[in-house]
Amino acid sequence: MREKEQLLRDIGMADFVLIELALYLDTHPHDRRAQEYFNHYNRIKNQMEKEFSQKYFPLNLRLTDCSDEWRWGGAPLPWEGECA
Amino acid sequence: MREHFDGKNIDRFPIAMAYVPWQEFEGMYDDLEKAYCAGTIFPELDKPFTGRRCVS
Numbered sequence: 077m078r079e080k081e082q083l084l085r086d087i088g089m090a091d092f093v094l095i096e097l098a099l100y101l102d103t104h105p106h107d108r109r110a111q112e113y114f115n116h117y118n119r120i121k122n123q124m125e126k127e128f129s130q131k132y133f134p135l136n137l138r139l140t141d142c143s144d145e146w147r148w149g150g151a152p153l154p155w156e157g158e159c160a
Numbered sequence: 161m162r163e164h165f166d167g168k169n170i171d172r173f174p175i176a177m178a179y180v181p182w183q184e185f186e187g188m189y190d191d192l193e194k195a196y197c198a199g200t201i202f203p204e205l206d207k208p209f210t211g212r213r214c215v216s
Binding site: 088089090092093096097100103104107109110113 | 183185187188192193195196200201202
């Protein structure tokens with residue numbers, strides 16, 4: 077699996093963990109350990125997203141920095157089979 | 161909610177009511193690949209479907 081697919085998959089797994097922790101924290105809002113896990117994986121996911129967006133293409137508008145060129149439109153479109 | 165039903169006096173609970181034990185955070189899978197495929201990060205919720213009734 078190429079590095080790009082692996083990074084995309086890792087972002088997806090980190091996002092999954094955050095959703096799971098959020099579901100738990102919904103009913104246990106004061107659980108300190110769960111909050112720490114959430115902050116930990118949130119930082120990791122943000123970092124991976126930033127790295128992916130700089131290396132390949134911005135995953136969403138928030139991650140788009142148009143320092144030199146407008147790269148938002150450059151992302152492959154879902155039906156082009158790139159994001160499989 | 162947890163204070164009312166600590167589970168010790170379960171025989172005095174009103175009948176015909178459903179009770180779900182309160183989940184405590186005991187940690188999560190650190191192998192995210194395994195958690196991703198299991199569909200949960202909580203080992204205690206990772207109950208494989210065995211085609212029979214409840215799995216502890």
